[in-house]
Amino acid sequence: MKIGILGVGKLGLCFALNLERCGHEVLGIDISESYVQQLNQKTFQSHEPQVNELLSLSKNFRASSHIADVLVNDYDLLFVMVATPSVPGGGYDHYQIERITGALVNFGQRDKPIHLVIGCTVMPGYTAELQKQLHDYNYILSYNPEFIAQGNIIEDQLYPDQVLIGEGNAEAGDMLETVYGTLCKSKPTICRMDPLSAEITKLATNCFLTTKISFANSIGDLATQAGADAEKILAAIGSDSRIGNKYLKYGFGFGGPCFPRDNRALNAYAETQGNEMLIGKATDNVNRQHLQFQLSQILAKHKAEELIIFNEVSYKPGTVIIEESQQLALAVAVAQAGRKVLVREKPLVIELLKEKYGNLFAYEVLS
Numbered sequence: 001m002k003i004g005i006l007g008v009g010k011l012g013l014c015f016a017l018n019l020e021r022c023g024h025e026v027l028g029i030d031i032s033e034s035y036v037q038q039l040n041q042k043t044f045q046s047h048e049p050q051v052n053e054l055l056s057l058s059k060n061f062r063a064s065s066h067i068a069d070v071l072v073n074d075y076d077l078l079f080v081m082v083a084t085p086s087v088p089g090g091g092y093d094h095y096q097i098e099r100i101t102g103a104l105v106n107f108g109q110r111d112k113p114i115h116l117v118i119g120c121t122v123m124p125g126y127t128a129e130l131q132k133q134l135h136d137y138n139y140i141l142s143y144n145p146e147f148i149a150q151g152n153i154i155e156d157q158l159y160p161d162q163v164l165i166g167e168g169n170a171e172a173g174d175m176l177e178t179v180y181g182t183l184c185k186s187k188p189t190i191c192r193m194d195p196l197s198a199e200i201t202k203l204a205t206n207c208f209l210t211t212k213i214s215f216a217n218s219i220g221d222l223a224t225q226a227g228a229d230a231e232k233i234l235a236a237i238g239s240d241s242r243i244g245n246k247y248l249k250y251g252f253g254f255g256g257p258c259f260p261r262d263n264r265a266l267n268a269y270a271e272t273q274g275n276e277m278l279i280g281k282a283t284d285n286v287n288r289q290h291l292q293f294q295l296s297q298i299l300a301k302h303k304a305e306e307l308i309i310f311n312e313v314s315y316k317p318g319t320v321i322i323e324e325s326q327q328l329a330l331a332v333a334v335a336q337a338g339r340k341v342l343v344r345e346k347p348l349v350i351e352l353l354k355e356k357y358g359n360l361f362a363y364e365v366l367s
């Protein structure tokens with residue numbers, strides 16, 4: 001198929017390269033001209049595993065900063081993968097998607113239907129709203145988010161447990177199922193439904209995972225206070241097949257660019273429906289409470305003048321992402337409590353930390 005990816009950032013570029021290696025002709029559209037140039041010259045360097053190799057091996061992937069290229073060249077399927085930043089109330093700002101759809105509208109009504117797939121994380125109800133705006137221009141809209149973790153995006157896209165398709169109509173759903181049939185090396189459960197249900201499913205899945213993490217940390221904190229063995233307790237609970245061990249470890253709270261904000265977005269969406277997501281709110285509160293517990297443990301364990309070392313403070317080892325990192329939040333809290341903190345990290349992370357926290361920490365490059 002000829003597939004256009006509108007927004008080839010962290011997620012979109014991986015998706016584009018994975019589709020290309022499965023035999024599709026892929027055109028990536030991005031607003032940043034210098035980035036487009038680097039992609040076409042294959043000089044772009046990503047921190048995401050496998051991306052640089054896939055880019056250099058690619059033959060049927062190219063990038064452009066002109067959205068018209070996907071329209072005049074008859075691309076069958078367009079995925080929108082631009083960023084959707086969080087807003088203070090916990091929802092998502094869709095302005096980058098709107099710039100894209102605004103540009104599509106400016107090109108007028110299409111002769112044949114175009115399948116436009118929203119791959120970004122959006123507030124429930126948003127795809128239907130867009131469908132209304134684009135219906136007269138001959139676009140069919142579907143919602144199809146990704147369940148991936150940064151640091152493992154390429155593999156997560158190839159081996160998903162489930163593919164979530166919020167289909168605009170049955171034909172659009174079939175088309176997406178065919179694409180994933182060519183992409184996935186696992187045998188994922190294909191979950192087809194209407195776009196609103198899929199939008200809720202995406203947020204609710206991450207809300208469930210954060211709840212599981214917060215539950216494990218609550219039990220772990222209690223066990224630690226009581227002098228019991230947190231790891232053994234959680235391993236036993238997780239061995240019950242109704243519960244499972246995944247995400248049931250005692251450790252840092254949940255963080256990073258997806259979990260906290262999806263959880264909050266579901267809470268915010270529930271409020272628009274006159275519903276209060278008590279679980280989502282409790283999960284968030286537990287995450288904060290757990291950080292305070294970890295802080296009190298560290299302060300009690302180390303003497304006042306002792307150097308306290310943090311090996312890696314990115315939200316997930318191996319990544320360079322510090323957004324909502326609980327490891328970093330703990331290091332900051334320890335340093336702000338007046339303790340000497342040494343952070344060992346990759347040079348890029350140290351640069352980010354110096355910019356944000358200056359000399360709150362001492363730094364050492366992780367070898």
Ligand SMILES: NC(=O)c1ccc[n+]([C@@H]2O[C@H](COP(=O)([O-])OP(=O)(O)OC[C@H]3O[C@@H](n4cnc5c(N)ncnc54)[C@H](O)[C@@H]3O)[C@@H](O)[C@H]2O)c1
Nearest residue numbers: 007008009010011012029030031081082083084099120121
């Ligand atoms: N990165 C992840 O791990 C991850 C995981 C799950 C879901 N998501 C969701 O996927 C979406 C994309 O996330 P990301 O991390 O890839 O974002 P990103 O910021 O890395 O990439 C967005 C890209 O879109 C481009 N862009 C912005 N406006 C544009 C326009 N008008 N036309 C063309 N290109 C434009 C930007 O230049 C950038 O390259 C978000 O909704 C995010 O919540 C991301």
